Amino acid sequence: MPDRIHYQELGNGITCIDTYLDRPGLAACYLIEHEGMAGFIDSGTSNSVPILLQVLEKKGIAKESVAYVMPTHVHLDHAGGAGELMQLFPNATLLIHPRGARHMIDPAKLEQGSLAVYGEEAFGKMFGRLTPVPAVRVQETEDEFELDFNGRKLVFLDTPGHARHHYCIYDEQSQGLFTGDTFGASYPELNKGKNRFIFPPTTPIQFDPAAWLVSLDRLMSFKPERIYVTHFGMHENLPSLLMLLRSTIESYADTAQELSDSNNREKEIEESILQSSIDYLTDQQCEVDLTTIKMLIGRDMELNAQGLEHWLTTL
Ligand SMILES: [Zn+2]
Incomplete structure (x- = not known):
């Protein structure tokens, strides 16, 4: 967790949040707000979950208002924190590409794949842990x-x-x-x-x-x-x-x-x-x-x- 969180309002109810993967300016996720509904596009890793929560708090958005978590794909810098976010947002649905859904429900294979690419030490430091998402809360996007x-x-x-x-x-x-x-x-x-x-x-x-x-x-x-x-x-x-x-x-x-x-x-x-x-x-x-x-x-x-x-x- 960095000392300061960095986020920037981009207009149209869109906020760019630095998920602080390794260094500032490397990985972002986006908060989108519209008429009282909120959603996250990409989630960062489980290490970045506290950052996202802080941004919600600063903006006065209740966790209950988050209706969707939308990882663009299941690589961990985009989806690694999604499972943990889903636990924290009781009303959220996870929207995911049909080819990614099973990996969000059972992240074991995803974890193995990333361990092979990054190695154990870097994996732990960068991605933390993966939390499975209950299948009933997952919606595939054709x-x-x-x-x-x-x-x-x-x-x-x-x-x-x-x-x-x-x-x-x-x-x-x-x-x-x-x-x-x-x-x-x-x-x-x-x-x-x-x-x-x-x-x-x-x-x-x-x-x-x-x-x-x-x-x-x-x-x-x-x-x-x-x-x-x-x-x-x-x-x-x-x-x-x-x-x-x-x-x-x-x-x-x-x-x-x-x-x-x-x-x-x-x-x-x-x-x-x-x-x-x-x-x-x-x-x-x-x-x-x-x-x-x-x-x-x-x-x-x-x-x-x-x-x-x-x-x-x-x-
Ligand atoms: Zn990426």
Whole structure:
């Protein structure tokens, strides 16, 4: 639990809350309020539950007013705290992608999968523990499911690419999309001045570049004005971000395939994608020094390489 909690009102009853995963500005979740109803989009981990409760308290929102907990997908930085939140919010329903539902009801397999990716020590520190959600409180969201959020329309879209259990939510009122990891990750430190940096998290094990590009087209067909990404915050200049994200998805796939015959391919993929990010940022005259860039995205590139390595084994 950090000394200070950080949250920012973004208008339209939407609050961005820093869930403080490892460092500030890494992972967010969103509180949405409308006519006395509240909901969380993404939950952070069980470590971030006290932060979310504090924000509710500061805003004078009763736990009973939380009607929905909506993890965009079942990766733990998005859904790890959902079970515990469901215990705390007596009137809440968990809305989840049909492919993710069983993992929220019985998180054992999810825990094993994440232990394999992160290792035991980092897992405990980052994610804490997982709490199962009773099946009767879980509602699966089919593609194009429309939620009447107390008179506000939220549309749930099946958006594979980062993960097959990923939905995005279009919010008609803000003309905004809650995109989890589907519209990439873009950290505040690397978005100063005119610089924009965004990358696709290709975390193991369901990276699918072709599906991802289709999902992005689908999201853009709603003509969104803004996106709310988990890593991190609200972004409004969508055409330029989209162009960069699309080309990076393609170049990751190309890089992985070019290096597929190498004996040490995972490490080489990691070095290559990290270096191209550094080259891009240097080219953009990003004023962040190399050590800080590596601190900000080094771990992501390691996970991305793991995901690309796994993808190569499926081809
Ligand atoms: Zn994530």
